[in-house]
Amino acid sequence: MQRAIYSIIFTLALPLIWIRLLWRSRKSPAYRQRMGERFGRVRTPDSFDPERPVIWLHAVSVGESMAAAPLVAALQAERPDLQFVVTTMTPTGAERVRRQMGASVIQHYAPYDAPWIVNRFLAAFRPEMLILMETELWPNTIHLARRRGLKVLLANGRLSEKSRRSYARVKGLTRSMLRQVHTICAQAEEDAARFRELGAGAPLVTGSLKFTLHDADGQTRPLAAIQAWKGDRELIVAASTREGEEAAVLAAWRRCLEEFPHTRLLIVPRHPERFDQVFELCAGAGFATGRRSRAESLESTTRIVVGDSMGEMMEYFACADIAFVGGSLVDTGCHNVLEPAALGLPVTIGPSRFNFAAICELLENAGALRSAADGGELGNIWSELLADREARKRMGAAGKTVIAANQQSLKLTLKEIGRLLL
Numbered sequence: 001m002q003r004a005i006y007s008i009i010f011t012l013a014l015p016l017i018w019i020r021l022l023w024r025s026r027k028s029p030a031y032r033q034r035m036g037e038r039f040g041r042v043r044t045p046d047s048f049d050p051e052r053p054v055i056w057l058h059a060v061s062v063g064e065s066m067a068a069a070p071l072v073a074a075l076q077a078e079r080p081d082l083q084f085v086v087t088t089m090t091p092t093g094a095e096r097v098r099r100q101m102g103a104s105v106i107q108h109y110a111p112y113d114a115p116w117i118v119n120r121f122l123a124a125f126r127p128e129m130l131i132l133m134e135t136e137l138w139p140n141t142i143h144l145a146r147r148r149g150l151k152v153l154l155a156n157g158r159l160s161e162k163s164r165r166s167y168a169r170v171k172g173l174t175r176s177m178l179r180q181v182h183t184i185c186a187q188a189e190e191d192a193a194r195f196r197e198l199g200a201g202a203p204l205v206t207g208s209l210k211f212t213l214h215d216a217d218g219q220t221r222p223l224a225a226i227q228a229w230k231g232d233r234e235l236i237v238a239a240s241t242r243e244g245e246e247a248a249v250l251a252a253w254r255r256c257l258e259e260f261p262h263t264r265l266l267i268v269p270r271h272p273e274r275f276d277q278v279f280e281l282c283a284g285a286g287f288a289t290g291r292r293s294r295a296e297s298l299e300s301t302t303r304i305v306v307g308d309s310m311g312e313m314m315e316y317f318a319c320a321d322i323a324f325v326g327g328s329l330v331d332t333g334c335h336n337v338l339e340p341a342a343l344g345l346p347v348t349i350g351p352s353r354f355n356f357a358a359i360c361e362l363l364e365n366a367g368a369l370r371s372a373a374d375g376g377e378l379g380n381i382w383s384e385l386l387a388d389r390e391a392r393k394r395m396g397a398a399g400k401t402v403i404a405a406n407q408q409s410l411k412l413t414l415k416e417i418g419r420l421l422l
Helices: 002-025 062-078 091-104 115-125 139-147 161-168 171-179 189-197 224-230 246-257 272-284 292-297 313-317 338-342 354-366 375-387 389-404 409-421
Strands: 054-058 083-088 106-109 129-133 151-157 183-186 235-241 264-269 289-291 304-306 322-325 347-349 369-371
Touching: 002 139, 002 171, 054 062, 062 083, 062 091, 062 129, 062 151, 062 409, 083 091, 091 106, 115 139, 129 139, 129 409, 139 151, 139 171, 151 189, 151 409, 161 171, 161 189, 183 189, 183 409, 189 354, 224 264, 224 292, 235 246, 235 313, 235 338, 246 264, 246 272, 246 375, 264 272, 264 313, 272 289, 272 304, 289 292, 313 338, 322 375, 338 389, 347 375, 354 369, 354 389, 369 389, 375 389
Parallel strands: 054 083, 054 129, 083 106, 129 151, 151 183, 235 264, 235 322, 264 304, 289 304, 322 347, 347 369
Antiparallel strands: none
């Protein structure tokens, strides 16, 4: 009954969802593209072979897509007979899939969770298995997949206390949904415990797939234009910043300039539609500001660069001496702290970390990460690190050690997928 009510409400909300997509497309035109895929217009490319088995993997955006990439690559190597349909909710996630997986998968926008939309998608691709990434739990999608005989697995499962409370408000619907998932591979024991509280059977703790994303073989190279602009000066990279954070980052950096006047700053906003806004903020603060997209015009007098590009975060980090990871000075739970740690950088964040709580704790306990309560404290931490090159090296080495010690997740997740596919 609860799922029926949910389905009615969701279907009635579809016109509002359509309007919201159009509104978002004003700043990010990619939201207007291929909108029909979200509402049941299924696109099966010429490369699709209806005779080959299909795995549907759903990853909402960039972070989940990056975590999915090594999993897809490993499955493709083990089972070359499989086809993969990888769905995302955001254009940035779709672009990440194209960049990392290319033509080896079919990239499609995820069908919205109305029964008639999901059924059209399932009928077109006829997958044998559905792999959901992290917290992408949709009642109708899971129910209809099970009704068609699909195996359902949640990979890299994560459930913050905030999300647990939200799901608990519709406990009956949540319990029914979780009981239809064959296997939940949780990132940490805390996540598994929250899933159990909501009614899941026996989640497995497999660790985070995000530990397998990174640059263990040292393939990432600094961006030549940014490296040339930086020269022999120290560079702080503020990555994946959200609205409200850039002003605090600028204040923290200004604090550093009192002792280290030659330090440079590179800010990479999380969302492309904010590139211009952040550029204007930095320039309006009185600093000579440049853009990655106009790297040829960067001069030695340019103090700040706005990273207005997609898919180059690791290359930005490769230029840095200190990393700040955004989504943490505002209450959005922090973004991926493992990327800078993998490159041997000291990692700094604000107080909000619920999206990466277990990983932040691991890095912090190892001495690889430092957390600031606010922008003022962040500036003090940066100043301490700028003054102590050896401390930066120790933090960077500690981060690499943590990543090397947590590589089991991919192997354990593949084992569960193989068991279900038998």
